[in-house]
């Protein structure tokens with residue numbers, strides 16, 4: 150494999166749908182990779198015409214994409230991974246390729262079985278904010294520690310789209326739910342805030358802008374201070390004030406409970422997404 154920082158290092162995204170294209174866009178946006186270094190495949194590549202015009206190597210030939218790449222990102226739905234890996238398996242070169250699967254619910258053991266067990270494989274769980282360099286990507290290698298050049302390639306690729314956190318594979322479902330599904334949970338919370346904002350006096354565009362920027366402020370405060378959310382909340386809640394009365398009402402209606410129960414439901418669903426013999 151060429152060093153991950155060189156122009157001859159090539160990436161294939163097999164299954165360039167929502168997350169695959171978010172990753173591709175983020176990789177280029179980071180300035181570390183050029184569109185021409187990234188191959189994107191779909192069975193029907195027409196929706197990728199725009200990306201082709203931007204210089205990405207777009208097509209439907211997975212075997213060719215693998216043959217021309219060093220780092221392979223598999224981003225199909227769980228039910229599609231088995232046939233995809235069976236298709237590309239003969240072209241995998243263990244000394245050259247690293248294969249990262251972002252597919253939810255498909256374990257490393259199954260991926261190794263489907264790829265022949267020799268090519269270095271890992272699981273990665275980014276989210277669609279990868280497109281703007283604001284993902285957090287959890288990566289798991291399982292029992293096999295990666296070789297230094299594999300770890301360097303993995304870091305270089307995924308750190309281009311946000312921070313990377315190495316986790317145990319058994320935490321991958323939790324990472325999926327909090328990190329990948331979590332984007333949707335927080336977006337829904339922002340939508341709810343903006344709907345409330347309309348009711349108390351703003352047109353929808355302004356309400357949404359205020360709600361989204363306020364959510365960004367809350368997240369940035371936490372990330373920069375590394376405080377617990379309640380410490381920041383204490384600084385907003387004046388005694389007998391309007392914040393605490395609103396917050397308590399939300400809790401009476403089950404705000405935290407709804408989020409936690411939603412996360413548990415997603416966790417239960419995530420563990421049923423794939424069966425190798427299914």
Ligand SMILES: NC(=O)c1ccc[n+]([C@@H]2O[C@H](COP(=O)([O-])OP(=O)(O)OC[C@H]3O[C@@H](n4cnc5c(N)ncnc54)[C@H](OP(=O)(O)O)[C@@H]3O)[C@@H](O)[C@H]2O)c1
Nearest residue numbers: 164165166167168191192193224225226227229252253329
């Ligand atoms: N969306 C997220 O935010 C997110 C975040 C983290 C992880 N994930 C995981 O990533 C995976 C993809 O999710 P997604 O939301 O991006 O789904 P998606 O939009 O449906 O993307 C899957 C893509 O794979 C393509 N595909 C299917 N079979 C293929 C094959 N044999 N060869 C090449 N391309 C093929 C599909 O296009 P064609 O039908 O044209 O082939 C489609 O564009 C899932 O396993 C999901 O759990 C998603």
